Amino acid sequence: MTTTNSTADVGSAYLTSLQQQQSKNNSNTGAAGSALGKDAFLQLLVTQMKNQNPLDPQENGEFVAQLAQFSSLEGIQTLNSSVTSIAAAFQSSQALQASSLVGRNVMVQTDKAMVDTSKDMKGSVNLTASSTATSVGVYDKDGKLVRTLELGSQAGGKVDFTWDGKGDDGTALAAGTYTFKATASIDGTATAMTTNLPASVTSVTMGSNGAEMTLNLAGLGSVPLSKIQSIGI
CATH class of the missing domain: 2.60.40.4070 (Immunoglobulin-like)
Incomplete structure (x- = not known):
């Protein structure tokens, strides 16, 4: 009986493909690094689940670890967005304060x-x-x-x-x-x-x-x- 590819083999191949595509996108946009975005990370995770060998399913610990990585990535990006918004609001407040001081x-x-x-x-x-x-x-x-x-x-x-x-x-x-x-x-x-x-x-x-x-x-x-x-x- 022929079995399907293992999770590691499929995941590794798909990860390589995604990283190559990410590198190509970065080259076109001038961005540095080859880190996966959250969408690509989620695609990789779903692909791994779809292509599991039913005779040798993915370990629960490994699956939880990948979910934790995804959660951390999502949290960091949300935090960066929040900090950027706060900085913009602070600059606007500072500009308003500055305009009120002229002539005083x-x-x-x-x-x-x-x-x-x-x-x-x-x-x-x-x-x-x-x-x-x-x-x-x-x-x-x-x-x-x-x-x-x-x-x-x-x-x-x-x-x-x-x-x-x-x-x-x-x-x-x-x-x-x-x-x-x-x-x-x-x-x-x-x-x-x-x-x-x-x-x-x-x-x-x-x-x-x-x-x-x-x-x-x-x-x-x-x-x-x-x-x-x-x-x-």
């Missing part, structure tokens, strides 16, 4: 600011410890000290200050870029402190390949979104 004022840690001296400018000093004497010096574009804001004794933390755009003699100063230098007396030693100053968002640069979005600020250049202390109107 933000607070950023810096020592320079473009100031409209016709109205009050608000900033803050980052005190690392309690200070018995705290002050902020305002310098014009030529580096000349035009105003000293005395803030007195302060506890550690963020200390707010306001500049009315006037010099020490009470005269209104021209609008432009000014530098702010904060000093605190900590344990009897004059210590430089950092300042948070306002800036206007002129444009936004979207991050690519996972890079962080950056804000382009008037007079300051590009600053990462994570460096922004607060966002105003």
Whole structure:
């Protein structure tokens, strides 16, 4: 009596045929690799079942293992699709957020600011410890000290200050870029402190390949979104 081909022989021959066809398709499309797709994998599995030798059927363990491989392949492809969808949604959300920031004022840690001296400018000093004497010096574009804001004794933390755009003699100063230098007396030693100053968002640069979005600020250049202390109107 002549018996049908064994599962291994039929499966091997069919697998070789599918891989050759996959390689041909990849060559035509420019795709790399020769991995079987889920449809080809399922075709192989069905063909193996159809061509089993009834006198020597496929082992249950082998059959379950192939089903597990198919399940894993399906799960990975579904996961990849979900991640791609999430990434697209995140980019859309980031673009919407970016468009809403243009024209708004933000607070950023810096020592320079473009100031409209016709109205009050608000900033803050980052005190690392309690200070018995705290002050902020305002310098014009030529580096000349035009105003000293005395803030007195302060506890550690963020200390707010306001500049009315006037010099020490009470005269209104021209609008432009000014530098702010904060000093605190900590344990009897004059210590430089950092300042948070306002800036206007002129444009936004979207991050690519996972890079962080950056804000382009008037007079300051590009600053990462994570460096922004607060966002105003």
